[in-house]
Amino acid sequence: MNAVAVNNIVKTYGSKKETVKALSDISFTVNKGELFGIIGPDGAGKTSLFRILTTLLLADSGTASVDEFDVLKEYKQIRNRVGYMPGKFSLYQDMTVEENLEFFASIFNTSIEANYDLVKDIYVQIEPFKNRRAGKLSGGMKQKLALCCALIHKPSVLFLDEPTTGVDAVSRKEFWEMLKELKKQGITILVSTPYMDEAAMCDRVALMQAGKIMSIDTPGNIISKFNKHLWAVRSEEMYRLLKDLKNYSNTESCNSFGEYHHLVLKNDDRDKEAVLKYLQVQKHMNIEMKPEQPNIEDCFMQLMNNNYDRS
Amino acid sequence: MKETVIKVENLTKKFGDFIATNQVSFEVEKGEIFGFLGANGAGKTTAMRMLCGLSIPSSGSATVAGFDVYRQTEHIKQNIGYMSQKFSLYEDLTVKENIRFYAGIYGLSKQVIKDKMTSLLEQLQMTAEENSLVKSLPLGWKQKLAFSVAILHEPKIVFLDEPTGGVDPVTRREFWNLIYEAAEKGITVFVTTHYMDEAEYCNRVSIMVDGKIEALDTPRNLKTTFNAGSMDEVFLQLARGAKRTAD
Numbered sequence: 001m002n003a004v005a006v007n008n009i010v011k012t013y014g015s016k017k018e019t020v021k022a023l024s025d026i027s028f029t030v031n032k033g034e035l036f037g038i039i040g041p042d043g044a045g046k047t048s049l050f051r052i053l054t055t056l057l058l059a060d061s062g063t064a065s066v067d068e069f070d071v072l073k074e075y076k077q078i079r080n081r082v083g084y085m086p087g088k089f090s091l092y093q094d095m096t097v098e099e100n101l102e103f104f105a106s107i108f109n110t111s112i113e114a115n116y117d118l119v120k121d122i123y124v125q126i127e128p129f130k131n132r133r134a135g136k137l138s139g140g141m142k143q144k145l146a147l148c149c150a151l152i153h154k155p156s157v158l159f160l161d162e163p164t165t166g167v168d169a170v171s172r173k174e175f176w177e178m179l180k181e182l183k184k185q186g187i188t189i190l191v192s193t194p195y196m197d198e199a200a201m202c203d204r205v206a207l208m209q210a211g212k213i214m215s216i217d218t219p220g221n222i223i224s225k226f227n228k229h230l231w232a233v234r235s236e237e238m239y240r241l242l243k244d245l246k247n248y249s250n251t252e253s254c255n256s257f258g259e260y261h262h263l264v265l266k267n268d269d270r271d272k273e274a275v276l277k278y279l280q281v282q283k284h285m286n287i288e289m290k291p292e293q294p295n296i297e298d299c300f301m302q303l304m305n306n307n308y309d310r311s
Numbered sequence: 312m313k314e315t316v317i318k319v320e321n322l323t324k325k326f327g328d329f330i331a332t333n334q335v336s337f338e339v340e341k342g343e344i345f346g347f348l349g350a351n352g353a354g355k356t357t358a359m360r361m362l363c364g365l366s367i368p369s370s371g372s373a374t375v376a377g378f379d380v381y382r383q384t385e386h387i388k389q390n391i392g393y394m395s396q397k398f399s400l401y402e403d404l405t406v407k408e409n410i411r412f413y414a415g416i417y418g419l420s421k422q423v424i425k426d427k428m429t430s431l432l433e434q435l436q437m438t439a440e441e442n443s444l445v446k447s448l449p450l451g452w453k454q455k456l457a458f459s460v461a462i463l464h465e466p467k468i469v470f471l472d473e474p475t476g477g478v479d480p481v482t483r484r485e486f487w488n489l490i491y492e493a494a495e496k497g498i499t500v501f502v503t504t505h506y507m508d509e510a511e512y513c514n515r516v517s518i519m520v521d522g523k524i525e526a527l528d529t530p531r532n533l534k535t536t537f538n539a540g541s542m543d544e545v546f547l548q549l550a551r552g553a554k555r556t557a558d
Contacts, residue, residue: 018447040479041450041451041477041478041479041480041482042450042477042479043449043450044479138351138352139351140351140352165476166351166473166476166505167351167505168349168350168505168550169350169505169507169543169546169547169550170350170547170550170551171350171351172505173547194476195506196480209479238512239491239495242488255480255481255484256484256487256508256512257508258508258511258512258541258542259511259530259531297480300479301480301481304479304480304481305481
């Protein structure tokens with residue numbers, strides 16, 4: 001059984017004169033118990049997709065279901081069984097931590113006690129502040145409270161819209177640890193993120209750009225589809241090196257990646273010596289060039305370029 | 312000859328009993344790309360606000376572009392540029408109107424504005440969009456425009472607060488190319504980011520933990536010092552020791 005099924009969903013915004021296509025013909029399925037990532041920058045269509053699946057927004061065309069309930073005809077059943085954490089903090093700022101959690105439990109006809117085991121590991125971290133108003137919490141604590149409130153009715157599918165945006169590297173790691181624990185409880189989790197490195201934490205991911213899914217697979221398979229030989233290159237002057245490599249006649253693509261630039265040569269050429277010779281002529285010092293394993297961001301950029309070529 | 316454009320000594324800001332920025336000291340040179348890292352709540356924003364002349368320190372001293380952060384805050388504001396992801400341009404103004412507005416705020420003459428407008432629009436390849444409302448532009452374009460507007464008055468220093476959040480990987484790199492070009496022109500770049508690969512693009516990086524600067528060096532030296540393979544590892548080692556809860 002699919003936890004989520006999306007078929008040919010289209011969503012446009014704006015008037016007749018000026019329309020923006022947020023989602024153009026999206027189809028995919030998510031298995032029960034899967035931790036599924038939707039990876040893409042702002043404007044990819046991630047939020048529109050989540051709002052359609054949580055029955056808060058109507059698609060122009062196409063069908064979608066959550067736990068086999070139709071988003072249109074059976075929206076009430078869906079609302080009862082999904083948890084949704086929007087990208088923008090949406091709890092009641094004037095209510096305390098405890099009041100917010102009680103409120104969300106009560107509107108789902110349950111109590112904190114009934115499902116405490118599910119939120120316990122997360123809630124104990126904010127429990128010392130349970131009498132503080134939600135609006136007065138720090139960013140990290142707000143995020144934990146929002147996750148508790150989305151979980152308190154024991155949803156079968158959890159939608160998390162950019163939970164780690166603007167969050168530092170340490171808190172991001174902690175958040176993904178929490179998701180892994182929740183997955184063990186059998187909850188299906190759909191999570192969106194603009195951070196490409198987080199793809200590795202998911203069972204499967206969809207790479208989204210400009211309303212389209214460019215690729216959908218396990219992170220490992222997406223990386224193995226990167227079909228070119230990748231080089232990592234560095235020298236003393238990294239910005240000049242980037243410009244020189246981009247101007248090199250045999251360069252197909254060159255992108256900076258931390259302390260190295262990632263280089264792909266035309267026709268998948270593996271001739272390292274020719275590149276080194278060219279860089280020496282350009283008077284680069286301490287040149288280092290080695291084969292490199294592509295990562296999800298390499299794949300994302302390759303897919304982006306391929307899509308541009310077609311249009 | 313090296314020219315110091317930011318000089319900070321024991322800079323401290325207290326809010327009641329809470330010490331947001333605790334005796335911070337560092338110097339930044341002209342044309343340097345200086346990465347200012349730290350976990351949420353480490354005190355980065357407070358420190359940055361003091362350096363921009365928006366918040367008076369509790370103690371310590373600092374000069375920015377040669378001006379004192381206690382007494383010459385208006386001079387500081389005239390000599391810096393500022394851009395953040397949260398606020399950059401006016402969405403309901405067109406591209407042209409935004410450029411004209413910011414240039415006017417910084418006191419550029421009509422003729423200078425006219426010249427700069429043309430060259431800027433060409434450089435960003437946005438001439439065709441000059442009369443479009445900013446809200447209709449893709450995020451990546453907005454961010455590139457916002458950066459260019461922030462350095463239009465040729466400030467000595469530009470402060471960038473998480474400028475690339477949520478931007479696609481190609482545009483993120485194009486944005487960094489703009490940063491490099493600004494630095495080559497001699498503009499000092501002071502930048503915060505949560506992307507650890509971007510920390511590698513900085514000449515030097517400082518990492519704040521619980522209000523203090525716990526490390527400051529070139530990315531390469533930091534990795535050697537902390538015996539780490541990447542800046543991500545360096546950051547995690549330092550930030551995991553934080554006692555303060557994230558803000």
